[in-house]
Amino acid sequence: MSSLRRRLFLILLAATGAIWLCAVGWIYSSSRSELERVLDARLQEAARMVHSLVADGNIATAARAPAFSETGYERQLSCQIWSLGGQLVARSSGAPEEALAGPAEGFSQREVNGEDWRVYTILDSDKGVRVMVGDRVGLRDRLVWDLMAGLLGPVVLIVPLLGLLIWVSLGRGLRPLEAVAREIAARDGEDMSPVSPADAPAEVRPLLEALNGLFGKVEAARLHEREVTAFAAHELRTPLAGLKTQAQIALSAGEGATREGALRQILVSVDRAARLVRQLLALAKLEANPPQSAGDSVDAGALLREIVQQAPTPSGVDVSVDGALDGLALRGGREALHLVLRNLHENAVEHMGGAGHIAWRRTERGVCVEDEGPGIPPEDLPLVMERFYRGRHRSSSGSGLGLTIACLAAERAGARLSLENRTDRAGLRAEVIWT
Amino acid sequence: MRILVVEDDPVLMDGLKVGLGLSGATVDEVSTCADARAALAATRFDAVVLDLMLPDGSGLDILTAMRAREDATPVLLLTALDDTGDRVRGLDAGADDYLGKPFDLDELAARVRAIARRGQGRAGPTLKAGALELDPATFAARLDGQPVALSRREFAVLAALMERPGVIRSKNEIEERLYGWQEEVESNTVEVHIHNLRAKVGRSLIETVRGLGYRLRGEP
Numbered sequence: 252m253s254s255l256r257r258r259l260f261l262i263l264l265a266a267t268g269a270i271w272l273c274a275v276g277w278i279y280s281s282s283r284s285e286l287e288r289v290l291d292a293r294l295q296e297a298a299r300m301v302h303s304l305v306a307d308g309n310i311a312t313a314a315r316a317p318a319f320s321e322t323g324y325e326r327q328l329s330c331q332i333w334s335l336g337g338q339l340v341a342r343s344s345g346a347p348e349e350a351l352a353g354p355a356e357g358f359s360q361r362e363v364n365g366e367d368w369r370v371y372t373i374l375d376s377d378k379g380v381r382v383m384v385g386d387r388v389g390l391r392d393r394l395v396w397d398l399m400a401g402l403l404g405p406v407v408l409i410v411p412l413l414g415l416l417i418w419v420s421l422g423r424g425l426r427p428l429e430a431v432a433r434e435i436a437a438r439d440g441e442d443m444s445p446v447s448p449a450d451a452p453a454e455v456r457p458l459l460e461a462l463n464g465l466f467g468k469v470e471a472a473r474l475h476e477r478e479v480t481a482f483a484a485h486e487l488r489t490p491l492a493g494l495k496t497q498a499q500i501a502l503s504a505g506e507g508a509t510r511e512g513a514l515r516q517i518l519v520s521v522d523r524a525a526r527l528v529r530q531l532l533a534l535a536k537l538e539a540n541p542p543q544s545a546g547d548s549v550d551a552g553a554l555l556r557e558i559v560q561q562a563p564t565p566s567g568v569d570v571s572v573d574g575a576l577d578g579l580a581l582r583g584g585r586e587a588l589h590l591v592l593r594n595l596h597e598n599a600v601e602h603m604g605g606a607g608h609i610a611w612r613r614t615e616r617g618v619c620v621e622d623e624g625p626g627i628p629p630e631d632l633p634l635v636m637e638r639f640y641r642g643r644h645r646s647s648s649g650s651g652l653g654l655t656i657a658c659l660a661a662e663r664a665g666a667r668l669s670l671e672n673r674t675d676r677a678g679l680r681a682e683v684i685w686t
Numbered sequence: 687m688r689i690l691v692v693e694d695d696p697v698l699m700d701g702l703k704v705g706l707g708l709s710g711a712t713v714d715e716v717s718t719c720a721d722a723r724a725a726l727a728a729t730r731f732d733a734v735v736l737d738l739m740l741p742d743g744s745g746l747d748i749l750t751a752m753r754a755r756e757d758a759t760p761v762l763l764l765t766a767l768d769d770t771g772d773r774v775r776g777l778d779a780g781a782d783d784y785l786g787k788p789f790d791l792d793e794l795a796a797r798v799r800a801i802a803r804r805g806q807g808r809a810g811p812t813l814k815a816g817a818l819e820l821d822p823a824t825f826a827a828r829l830d831g832q833p834v835a836l837s838r839r840e841f842a843v844l845a846a847l848m849e850r851p852g853v854i855r856s857k858n859e860i861e862e863r864l865y866g867w868q869e870e871v872e873s874n875t876v877e878v879h880i881h882n883l884r885a886k887v888g889r890s891l892i893e894t895v896r897g898l899g900y901r902l903r904g905e906p
Contacts, residue, residue: 484767644741
């Protein structure tokens, strides 16, 4: 698993290391060139000093002092005085016998006895001498390296400390993230309340807001599912409860009238249950089958007359089918169209609630049916096509599936269902629209 | 025992009315929240059987409103959703009992009797006054251990008096217990029942308080 903390730690450590290395390189090169300059100036000065001594005639030959061990920085400088004829007139202790430089005046560098020397030469034709003062290049390098070592030593100590500091700081810096993770992890499956983004850092907030958005969607979906389940349970179990109660009454009632009444209620209930089962099967079939792209077309008038004839019409209710519907060819396949029109018709009949007129008409875009029932309260309109939803003006025998089926079947037939309350009087106008 | 049943399914409603009637209760039926509110405001019931899912709202709202105005009428919830969470919600809203659909009619009747009993502040299943004992579950009445034959209405009148011994119950109150809204009340029925009861359980037990009503005489 990739850890954000480890990743940040490595990046920070690498970046810090790179900066350190650059700094070291820069210090190395700058101190080296500075050192060269200083040491060269010293060489020059020393050479002049020796030359001035020779020029004054104070020193003829150098005293031969015993050689010191060459550890440390003692005896950095070596001096030779040569006659112009090539005789070594004098040399400092520790200086090689071989000439440190060529005959030319000024700075030069050469290898003598396997060591590199940096030499400044003064040529004095008047005195006939050549003064050479030299530095071991190796010694100069050591000087630079010792300087660098002095700088790098603490770094070796500091790097682990720095690493520890970065690691701990990252831990502290990432704590809000851990707090959010803990809060979410501690929830049970029911808790879909938003995570509070108030005290979260700005970097975490987009993640939290996205999470909260997701929580909201999941919660809405779950609520919807719960509602559908509740409606379904109510619509399926209530008839069963009625059946069972009536059956128990029929069993326990001795009197003829009570028993007969209960048995009659059982018949009503079984008819309703049968219709519910038919609707559930229709719904399952609609959901399982893909939409038929090209169904055969059906004559609207003939189909409607067939449906009206088959469906029981309560007394006092009369149904009219507009003559303009005859010959109107509806697309979408006979089965789907039958489901749409039949369920709309049954819905209209169920909600009449007494005498009245149900009218099937032809419209510009399809067909519509108008009833004289109570209509649908505006707040229920978006919900009535949900499974098992029965609005405020529910009929006593409905199941809450009729309009769901009509809506789905209309989609299968390549149309859509539009429901609106009538404006001229109370009632519902349901239109099937082909676009 | 007078019971309000709030249920919108006509077949189940009919079943509850007839079924609870068979077990001696007088049942009033309503099918919407609005009607239930009106009924509860107008009449005192011994128990309410309340369906949760009604056309114009949730039965829970009625229950919450009842408890908010400190109406302590016992309530039994009927619902299709009977998972634990729903039961807990219903009971916490102030319901006294809970039954999931479909249910057993006898169990429903027994539970209604139980919550009504609790509502009257009794724990025991029978009503006792002196030597007289009534069992509402079986309509059995015993005087000194000997069974007494009572009609259903007589039993209801006697039960109404025995629920609160010593308290005067008006003729109206007793009539309310005997008849639902749709039933025709004959003007002198209560007097007739009281007369018959006195003949069966003894003249001294039921006292007439002139102008106010009747009461059960306390311990002799």
